[in-house]
Amino acid sequence: MKKTKILVAAAIAIVIGGGILWAADHIDAPAVTGQATDITDVYAFKGANASSRVFVINTQGLLSPAATSTAKFDAGTLIQLNIDNNNDNVEDLVIQAIYDGTNMKFYGPAKPAATGLKSQLEGAVTASVAVTPYTAAVPVTATGTNGMQVFAGPRDDPFFFDLNQFKKIIAGTASSFNNPGTDAFAGTNVLSVVMEVPVSLLNASGGKINVWATTKKKI
Amino acid sequence: MKKSCSIFLIAAAALITATSCKKDNTTAPAATVYYMGGDQMARPAINTVFVDAAAKDSFNNALPTQMSGLFLAKFKARLAALNPGYTTNALGQTADQLAGLLVTDVLNVSTTGTTTFFDGTNVLTGRALADDVIDVELILLFGGPDGKSNPGLTSDHVGANDKAFLSAFPYLASPW
Numbered sequence: 001m002k003k004t005k006i007l008v009a010a011a012i013a014i015v016i017g018g019g020i021l022w023a024a025d026h027i028d029a030p031a032v033t034g035q036a037t038d039i040t041d042v043y044a045f046k047g048a049n050a051s052s053r054v055f056v057i058n059t060q061g062l063l064s065p066a067a068t069s070t071a072k073f074d075a076g077t078l079i080q081l082n083i084d085n086n087n088d089n090v091e092d093l094v095i096q097a098i099y100d101g102t103n104m105k106f107y108g109p110a111k112p113a114a115t116g117l118k119s120q121l122e123g124a125v126t127a128s129v130a131v132t133p134y135t136a137a138v139p140v141t142a143t144g145t146n147g148m149q150v151f152a153g154p155r156d157d158p159f160f161f162d163l164n165q166f167k168k169i170i171a172g173t174a175s176s177f178n179n180p181g182t183d184a185f186a187g188t189n190v191l192s193v194v195m196e197v198p199v200s201l202l203n204a205s206g207g208k209i210n211v212w213a214t215t216k217k218k219i
Numbered sequence: 220m221k222k223s224c225s226i227f228l229i230a231a232a233a234l235i236t237a238t239s240c241k242k243d244n245t246t247a248p249a250a251t252v253y254y255m256g257g258d259q260m261a262r263p264a265i266n267t268v269f270v271d272a273a274a275k276d277s278f279n280n281a282l283p284t285q286m287s288g289l290f291l292a293k294f295k296a297r298l299a300a301l302n303p304g305y306t307t308n309a310l311g312q313t314a315d316q317l318a319g320l321l322v323t324d325v326l327n328v329s330t331t332g333t334t335t336f337f338d339g340t341n342v343l344t345g346r347a348l349a350d351d352v353i354d355v356e357l358i359l360l361f362g363g364p365d366g367k368s369n370p371g372l373t374s375d376h377v378g379a380n381d382k383a384f385l386s387a388f389p390y391l392a393s394p395w
Contacts, residue, residue, distance in 0.1 A: 025260040037257035045334040045347040078254040089283040118255045151389035156382045162375040176371025186381035194389040207331035212261035216254035
């Protein structure tokens with residue numbers, strides 16, 4: 001009990017000093033909250049094809065069904081997957097997605113002209129897919145010239161977490177999670193970009209890569 | 220030359236681009252469009268939990284190679300505040316080792332084997348849709364060496380998504 005109190009007190013101190021804690025990365029970026037550049041989650045996994053890897057970048061979280069029906073990607077926002085294939089945490093390849101008002105256009109995997117904070121579109125479009133409408137019964141997918149499969153559009157937010165109970169614990173009004181908990185992300189959507197990429201395009205060394213997602217605004 | 224110039228003028232008229240024969244092959248290169256600023260993320264909930272509000276935007280604009288230098292001390296302090304009783308975790312990591320791992324926010328992905336955040340055997344080889352990443356992080360933060368300390372804080376008891384994932388591309392479920 002005493003230990004819990006210490007924990008809670010520490011957590012309260014964090015809240016006072018650090019604002020409300022959100023998760024996973026939903027609303028973690030004060031400068032971009034509520035904008036097309038707000039990333040909610042990144043996933044990387046082996047899908048149906050064992051010789052490919054699937055990368056998911058979700059944006060614009062906590063969309064209600066009504067909000068989803070009008071949510072749009074932003075033509076001035078570059079959504080980029082950064083790939084480090086020699087374990088130095090510098091991007092050796094990027095896959096870029098940018099919306100042109102109708103389609104999501106993909107570039108790469110390509111070696112970027114320059115690494116770091118400032119990016120430009122790299123090379124030619126390698127894949128393009130119509131953004132799946134909210135009301136579509138079947139997701140629209142496409143396969144690029146390099147064999148990369150792509151999707152862009154609204155999806156159920158795959159993230160699950162009892163965020164509200166976590167906030168109560170942090171606020172000191174609860175000392176533990178409930179069993180069962182309540183998924184605060186149930187019934188909400190995100191705008192997703194999904195890419196299934198042949199491993200042969202990733203130039204991995206030692207059978208592993210490091211990835212991170214960035215969104216960047218046109219300057 | 221003259222003939223080719225005349226021919227070119229006809230072409231130029233059609234294209235409405237060139238203004239003289241001597242510049243027939245030169246067109247101004249399109250200005251490169253640049254993009255910067257915005258959001259950044261790899262592992263779930265790292266920025267949200269470990270970075271204070273004032274620094275969240277700067278963490279989002281720190282290169283992964285800079286993160287340890289800029290934020291390691293903050294991560295250690297935050298871990299100590301979150302769990303003052305931290306000794307080691309189920310992976311045998313000291314507080315400094317865990318903070319050091321998490322501060323460089325990249326997602327490690329196996330291109331040859333199992334891809335999971337943690338499945339009891341494989342650690343940080345990806346992040347699958349169904350991975351209960353919050354429980355993994357809670358256990359590593361609060362669970363102690365055997366994962367059993369602070370039992371009220373090591374699981375949120377939400378173990379799965381509210382919609383079934385698809386077995387084929389694009390894998391994520393249709394929207395609500």
